[in-house]
Amino acid sequence: MLKLVQLHYSPSFQLQLLASLKTNQKSRSAAAIPSKQLSLAPSFCSCCGRRHFIEAATAAFLPISPSKSNASISHSDHYLDLLNRIHPPRPDWYEEFYASVMDTSMKPYEAKIAGYKSQLFEKLKGKAKRVLEIGIGTGPNLEYYAGDNEVQVFGLDPNKKMEKYARAAATAVGLPSKNFHFIEAVAEAVPLDDSSVDAVVGTLVLCSVQDVNMALKEVKRVLKPGGLFMFIEHVAAEDGTSLRLWQTLVDPLQQAVADGCHLTRETGKYISSSGFSSLELSMASLYSAPFSLITPHVYGVACN
Numbered sequence: 214m215l216k217l218v219q220l221h222y223s224p225s226f227q228l229q230l231l232a233s234l235k236t237n238q239k240s241r242s243a244a245a246i247p248s249k250q251l252s253l254a255p256s257f258c259s260c261c262g263r264r265h266f267i268e269a270a271t272a273a274f275l276p277i278s279p280s281k282s283n284a285s286i287s288h289s290d291h292y293l294d295l296l297n298r299i300h301p302p303r304p305d306w307y308e309e310f311y312a313s314v315m316d317t318s319m320k321p322y323e324a325k326i327a328g329y330k331s332q333l334f335e336k337l338k339g340k341a342k343r344v345l346e347i348g349i350g351t352g353p354n355l356e357y358y359a360g361d362n363e364v365q366v367f368g369l370d371p372n373k374k375m376e377k378y379a380r381a382a383a384t385a386v387g388l389p390s391k392n393f394h395f396i397e398a399v400a401e402a403v404p405l406d407d408s409s410v411d412a413v414v415g416t417l418v419l420c421s422v423q424d425v426n427m428a429l430k431e432v433k434r435v436l437k438p439g440g441l442f443m444f445i446e447h448v449a450a451e452d453g454t455s456l457r458l459w460q461t462l463v464d465p466l467q468q469a470v471a472d473g474c475h476l477t478r479e480t481g482k483y484i485s486s487s488g489f490s491s492l493e494l495s496m497a498s499l500y501s502a503p504f505s506l507i508t509p510h511v512y513g514v515a516c517n
Contacts, residue, residue: 295402299423300371311472312374316351323353325500326445329512330357330416333443336514341411343367345435347400347428348418350375352382355393359386367410369396369403372472400428405435412436416445419483421474429487436517444484445512447501449477456508463506476501481511489515 334357337344342363346354349368352375358364366388368379376395383393398404400415400422413432422428432442450456460476467476481494493513501508 292398292402292404296371296397296399299399299401305374308372308374312351312372312378315375316378319351319353322500326416326510329445329497329499329510330354333445333512333514334358336441336443337364337412341441343410344412344414345369345403345405345410346414347403347432348415348421349379349395352379354414354416355379355382355388356386358388358392362389362392365392365394367394367396367405369398369400371397371399373397399423400431403431403435407434408437408440410435410437410440412441412443414443417447417474419444419446419480420448420476420478421472423473425478425480425483426487429483433488433517438517440517442484442489442515442517443513444515445510446480447476447499447508447510448480450509456506459506460508476506476508484511484515487515489517491516 334354338361343365344358345367347369349370350372352368355366355368358366366383370376370379376397379395380390380393383390396404400418401424413436415432419425419428436442450460457477464476467474481496485492485494492515494511495513497510497512498507499510500506501510
């Protein structure tokens with residue numbers, strides 16, 4: 214049963230980032246990310262039934278060009294600082310190994326969850342032209358954008374080695390290469406301007422971010438008014454159940470082998486309390502990799 218929760222929030226969504234440290238990883242260059250301009254266009258929200266118009270005629274899509282304002286450069290510094298702090302540089306062999314494992318091991322899970330994803334992505338058709346996907350990984354969601362030659366997908370992931378797999382996935386489903394942009398970054402510090410995307414997509418990503426609240430603030434910041442946040446996340450089982458006990462026991466190993474993924478994180482509660490104007494939140498029981506546990510999942514759409 215689909216449950217509709219109405220939430221109210223303050224209009225201020227500014228991210229309170231930590232003090233910037235000296236950036237010493239020049240190899241992580243923001244210059245490779247394309248800079249684009251947004252045109253004046255209406256944004257639709259299917260879950261709250263309202264239409265919002267963006268009043269600014271144009272806005273810089275990515276705040277990382279050296280010619281931008283000091284505030285933009287400062288944000289870029291924060292983005293690089295948090296990228297290096299939350300996801301410290303790792304040996305290439307490890308990043309490549311993990312990306313290749315994800316590319317193969319998640320296929321059974323994706324097959325089981327395909328029906329839920331199809332329902333969610335249907336809400337974006339004809340309404341979202343600029344989509345940010347946090348935790349793009351090897352690109353399992355790219356097939357759901359196939360057939361829409363106007364959509365621009367910005368795939369964010371801290372593991373640079375994911376890019377070649379994601380691009381291969383885009384090519385395989387016919388998504389034009391010019392419509393897919395890979396960004397090496399963490400969800401807690403997204404190098405995109407405020408109100409710059411129509412939708413944010415996150416599937417199995419909030420379980421592994423370091424700071425869930427900070428990541429959700431970034432989601433709300435980059436979304437246009439009326440923009441959609443679509444999510445599918447595995448969550449902790451109910452307290453006192455045998456499954457919750459098993460999750461608690463396995464959780465340390467899960468974090469070690471699944472790049473920080475938490476089995477006992479109550480992600481639905483984080484999303485419900487993050488201040489979206491409305492929220493469709495549903496529950497399902499699905500397999501959770503890599504241990505093939507049948508765990509509770511939350512999925513739905515939040516409206517900014």
